[in-house]
Amino acid sequence: MNFKKKIKKTIFQLGYKSGLFSALANLGGENFLTVLNYHRVDYPENRPWLDPSLISAIPEDFEAQMRFLSQDYSPVSIKDVLGAISGKKVLPKKAVLVTVDDGYRDFDENIFPIATKYGIKPLLFVPTSYPNGGEFWWDKLYWAVRSWEGDSLDTPYGLFSLATDADREIALKLLRIAIKSGDFKEGMRLVDSLDKESKPKVKSDASDILSWDELRALSDKGADIAAHTHNHPLLTKIPFEEACAEINQSLDVIRKELSQDLPVFAFPDGQPDFFSEKLVEFLKEEGVQFAVTTVDENAALKENNKLFFPRVGVYRSLRLPAFSYRLSPFYKKL
Numbered sequence: 312m313n314f315k316k317k318i319k320k321t322i323f324q325l326g327y328k329s330g331l332f333s334a335l336a337n338l339g340g341e342n343f344l345t346v347l348n349y350h351r352v353d354y355p356e357n358r359p360w361l362d363p364s365l366i367s368a369i370p371e372d373f374e375a376q377m378r379f380l381s382q383d384y385s386p387v388s389i390k391d392v393l394g395a396i397s398g399k400k401v402l403p404k405k406a407v408l409v410t411v412d413d414g415y416r417d418f419d420e421n422i423f424p425i426a427t428k429y430g431i432k433p434l435l436f437v438p439t440s441y442p443n444g445g446e447f448w449w450d451k452l453y454w455a456v457r458s459w460e461g462d463s464l465d466t467p468y469g470l471f472s473l474a475t476d477a478d479r480e481i482a483l484k485l486l487r488i489a490i491k492s493g494d495f496k497e498g499m500r501l502v503d504s505l506d507k508e509s510k511p512k513v514k515s516d517a518s519d520i521l522s523w524d525e526l527r528a529l530s531d532k533g534a535d536i537a538a539h540t541h542n543h544p545l546l547t548k549i550p551f552e553e554a555c556a557e558i559n560q561s562l563d564v565i566r567k568e569l570s571q572d573l574p575v576f577a578f579p580d581g582q583p584d585f586f587s588e589k590l591v592e593f594l595k596e597e598g599v600q601f602a603v604t605t606v607d608e609n610a611a612l613k614e615n616n617k618l619f620f621p622r623v624g625v626y627r628s629l630r631l632p633a634f635s636y637r638l639s640p641f642y643k644k645l
């Protein structure tokens with residue numbers, strides 16, 4: 312471990328163990344909100360064909376995080392947040408909203424049961440074309456590159472060595488960047504062609520994404536589910552009219568399939584490159600009241616940020632000391 316990492320670890324441990332981070336969280340003031348962003352809670356070996364970088368925590372760590380939130384913070388639901396936006400409610404001090412993106416099966420297996428055990432109501436964002444049996448492009452790319460037979464891979468973005476595991480990691484990283492920064496549809500064509508040529512996945516018949524029947528069952532148990540586009544494109548990388556149709560369709564499908572009508576939306580891969588003022592304006596016209604990004608911060612709910620609200624990312628390597636630092640109003644990526 313290098314010196315900077317050691318210092319950070321010591322600060323996190325001191326802040327966590329002394330209760331300083333928890334005390335500082337009180338200073339956030341009225342309507343200060345941390346929105347946590349999870350993707351999957353699972354063991355990588357359970358589904359080795361899926362991209363493990365989407366695992367935000369293994370079940371034990373997720374349970375420790377939920378226990379910690381329930382003991383030391385004020386977990387709120389999306390309905391509490393909407394109440395605060397409409398001025399009918401004030402959020403409690405140390406308010407935290409747990410959100411989960413993409414609708415993977417482990418939401419039903421791990422996330423929802425563990426969170427509800429601690430009285431926490433997670434909000435799930437679903438890209439609405441996937442419950443009919445889709446696979447995400449990043450998972451297809453991961454499996455194609457990891458299982459590719461041969462020492463190299465020739466793509467429109469260049470020739471990549473796949474001689475070692477480390478080479479495959481680098482190829483994956485560079486291909487993800489190239490796809491996100493280039494022409495998105497071209498990137499999807501490459502992923503689909505690699506997927507067709509890659510080794511078949513040895514897995515059970517169950518889809519990795521929850522079906523509408525399963526989402527309805529979760530909805531009946533009280534799970535809050537909201538829109539995350541229809542096909543999960545990068546919204547600024549497709550024509551504006553198509554981006555608007557993606558948003559509208561996902562809001563409609565959630566209403567139709569689940570009879571839930573939350574005026575809430577999550578931008579796919581919500582980095583600043585992938586949302587825009589024009590899209591925020593469109594959300595407002597459509598009656599969306601709260602939309603979230605993946606800008607890694609927490610903030611007070613204000614009129615001018617509720618349609619591009621930041622979310623604090625949770626990653627598999629996070630232990631409770633660093634997790635508690637992320638809940639403080641002074642959180643900045645160190």
Ligand SMILES: [Zn+2]
Nearest residue numbers: 412413579580
């Ligand atoms: Zn997503």
